[in-house]
Amino acid sequence: MLIQAAVLMAVHPQPAVAVTVTVPVVPAAGTDWLAREIGKFAEALSARVARDAGIRDRVHHAMRALLAEGLRPDSDTVGRKLAMSNRTLQRKLAEDGTNFRSERDSVACQTAEALLSNPTLKIEAIARSVGFSELAA
DSSP, rough: OEEEEEEOOOOSSSSOOOEEEEEEEEOOOGHHHHHHHHHHHHHHHHHHHHHOOOOHHHHHHHHHHHHHHOOOHHHHHHHTTTSSOOHHHHHHHHTTTTTHHHHHHHHHHHHHHHTTTTTTSSSHHHHHHHSSSSSTT
């Protein structure tokens, strides 16, 4: 059996993006399979949003991916992830009225706030995971 659903995502400042997804339904015993399928869907949707998003959203997405890998985002690495040079990245951010450091700080704060909502995580681990070398930072 297949279920087809339309997923609507708001991509600021772009209009909403509608994506139609067809998902096979399997018995409850296939929860591992379902988790893999949800993961595939999330990756595909993420790629679509990243392609349609503005420079800030694309930079934030790349930074979060690096943080998830345990890496501190720097402009060279983020530029490579976005298939552009460091200079092009800096120029596009400037055209959008921002800079790399400001966007990195924004992502670090947003990520830390999200992680702080989990009471099982230690503050020191959260600080390190968003790129701070010391808790006082």
